[in-house]
Amino acid sequence: MIRMSLRQFRGQALVGAILLVVAAGYLVRLGGDIRAVRDPAQLPGQYGQTMLFLAAGFGLVPALIGAFWGAPLVARELETGTHRLVWSQSVPRRRWLAVKLAVLGLAGVAVAGTLSALLTWAAAPVDEAAGDRFTAILFGARGVAPIGYAVFGLTLGAVTGLLVRRTLPAMAIVFLALIAVQFAVPNLLRPHYLPAERVTVPMxxxxxxxxxxxxxxxxxxxxxxxxxxxxxxxxxxxxxxxxxxxxxxxxxxxxxxxxxxxxxxxxxxxxxxxxxxxxLHVDLAYQPNRRFWPFQWFELALYLGVGALLAGVGLWRVQRRVR
Structure with a gap:
């Protein structure tokens, strides 16, 4: 079953591996160039925009995983009718889906984790000089949280494909939904993971x-x-x-x-x-930078938890009769 899943996934895996190697080579070179700058104070001005563009592009990775890896996982079988042959074999439906989710999930974790580790390393001197890696775009491209994004994107894609039963509509729905989530969570949930500290600032x-x-x-x-x-x-x-x-x-x-x-x-x-x-004065609520890693682990747990719930929904739904 694992071997079959790997064979079916080899096309997407090859494309992902090529893109990963290209991105890794660029980030390693970028990290070297950044560390060659003698005056750290110049780094935010010299590389600040580059970091924003990279972080914004990195934010698309979960959407791409969900749309191109997750959505076709079941939808393609249902659309072509091959699920009737697959599900008539000795492998139970739940085991069939669980193995596929595990194989692609590990691949997604490897891609997101590698890119995040390399970008976090490359950007470390810039982040330290700027004192800023907590804003919405930068936070989502650092640390361990991107691993959770990848798992969530894959499971959302798989369940959406299972329910929609058509590959292209499922891909479009998943891509747009994940982009919306990437905007909503930083603004609606992330500021409240821990009670904010407050200060009054004279104007x-x-x-x-x-x-x-x-x-x-x-x-x-x-x-x-x-x-x-x-x-x-x-x-x-x-x-x-x-x-x-x-x-x-x-x-x-x-x-x-x-x-x-x-x-x-x-x-x-x-x-x-x-x-x-x-x-005049204003009251400010803020999260100090020392909370960066607690927020990273909390967000990882949040996305992994939602991903697990979605996987559970998919395993329950696939067991029901699908014509």
Missing amino acids: SADAINQARSLGSITGGPAVGGLEIPDAWVTDTSRLLTADGRQLSEAAFDGCFHDAPRTGAAGTFGDTAVCLGELD
Whole structure:
């Protein structure tokens, strides 16, 4: 049974192996080039964008595993009708599916684990110099969490193919679903794995000029992009007055659209000076960088757990009669 699964999987395995070798060669060379830079302070500026592009591309790996390895696993058999021959043999259906999931699951773990280990190694000096590997894109391309993504992607693909019974629709559904999950989890679940630490930050003119954005789509008194050293900021309150109330939109708009002319420099210039005179502050919630590895292990366990549940659903469903 294992030998048969390996034979059926040899085409995808060959493509995956070739891509893995190419990616590994590039990452090893990249890691060497990064370590050849004498001044570590230059690394974020020199390689920061490269790391973001690599992390974004790495985020597609679970979707590709789910779509091209997982979705056809059962759907192709059902679509071509070969499941009738396979399931009439002496091997029980559940064992047949379990072996296939195990073989492809180990392959997915090997690919994701190898790429993650190499990228984590290559990017280590850049991450250390930047003090940032906790943001959504970078976190998902480091450590052990990508192993969980691969297992989840494969099992989701296999179960979707089992239910949809058509290969191409299953591939499309799985690919889009996994992309959606990769966006949802970092924003909805990851910030809450552990209770966030909080701090109040006075909004002087200098502090406002350090923000990346001011105002919101609705015109509210919001400030965005504030940073805390060695931490991931997960939530920023609206601009608050000294007594803890939200700054009125009228006061905010007055500074934003009609600030007194002072000739001040900085990102927001006169607006920052005007707001800085109002004795404002914001409340920040953040996760310190020292929690990186606890979050990695928690996310690995989360995806492995959901993957196991999906595998259970698939084993239960395949036992039922499929015509």
